[in-house]
Amino acid sequence: MSAAEILYEGKAKIVYKTDDPNILLAHFKDDATAYNAQKKGQIVGKGKMNCTIAAHLFQMLETAGIATHFISQTAEDDMQVRAVKIIPLEVVVRNIAAGSLCQQTGLELGTVLKKPLVDFHYKNDALGDPLLTHARILLMEVVTETQLNQLIERALQINQILANFFEKCQITLVDFKLEFGCDADQVLLLADEISPDTCRLWQKGESDPSRRVMDKDRFRRDLGDIENAYAQVMKRVLAQSA
Ligand code: C5P
Numbered sequence: 001m002s003a004a005e006i007l008y009e010g011k012a013k014i015v016y017k018t019d020d021p022n023i024l025l026a027h028f029k030d031d032a033t034a035y036n037a038q039k040k041g042q043i044v045g046k047g048k049m050n051c052t053i054a055a056h057l058f059q060m061l062e063t064a065g066i067a068t069h070f071i072s073q074t075a076e077d078d079m080q081v082r083a084v085k086i087i088p089l090e091v092v093v094r095n096i097a098a099g100s101l102c103q104q105t106g107l108e109l110g111t112v113l114k115k116p117l118v119d120f121h122y123k124n125d126a127l128g129d130p131l132l133t134h135a136r137i138l139l140m141e142v143v144t145e146t147q148l149n150q151l152i153e154r155a156l157q158i159n160q161i162l163a164n165f166f167e168k169c170q171i172t173l174v175d176f177k178l179e180f181g182c183d184a185d186q187v188l189l190l191a192d193e194i195s196p197d198t199c200r201l202w203q204k205g206e207s208d209p210s211r212r213v214m215d216k217d218r219f220r221r222d223l224g225d226i227e228n229a230y231a232q233v234m235k236r237v238l239a240q241s242a
Contacts, residue, residue, distance in 0.1 A: 050195035059242035084181025169236035174200035
């Protein structure tokens, strides 16, 4: 794909155009960043593992009735996807308190939330991806109120499906980030990726706050053994049918 035109290069992926304007090729990189790219590194084999995990999860979600941009995995670290116009919101769903929720509310790490929480962040590196209120989203006209409600409903459906799936993998789905986009027919599709880069995943039944981590927090918090954690997630995900 070296001659293909790059549409967009992000922190973890390069998106190439194809001959078909409705189809793009997403290449998953080993590059890892955290804290709005203030911390940078590489996780060996991450691109292949995340692409494979995301492909399996997208297929599983499609089977469960969720429309996604996924078409097919064309190489270990390449995925064909439907072209969408990305909605500039990061939709974060939380089941258990961790990360910025703890920092911003004082809730204790590991507190099980009475019901899932859906947070929105503005996808804007220059502003540091700030947390937005619903009122601000409508004020900024990022989406309409109907679309906002549709995003919340879709995110909660995905949470239920994913949490059940990971439970079967002996993994607790703590929280995760989703991105959505609209295709040429204005159909809302789940986009980007779902992987240990975008989810907090804890080994079920493990209470040690360092040992249980099977996701990018191992990189963020310098916990080591990152590649093994990602490989373990991939092995367990692939063992469950899509
Ligand atoms: O940092 P925070 O606690 O808000 O992250 C919530 C979830 O969203 C985590 O699973 C994290 O990996 C994910 N996330 C992401 N990309 C971002 C910000 C958060 O995948 N830019």
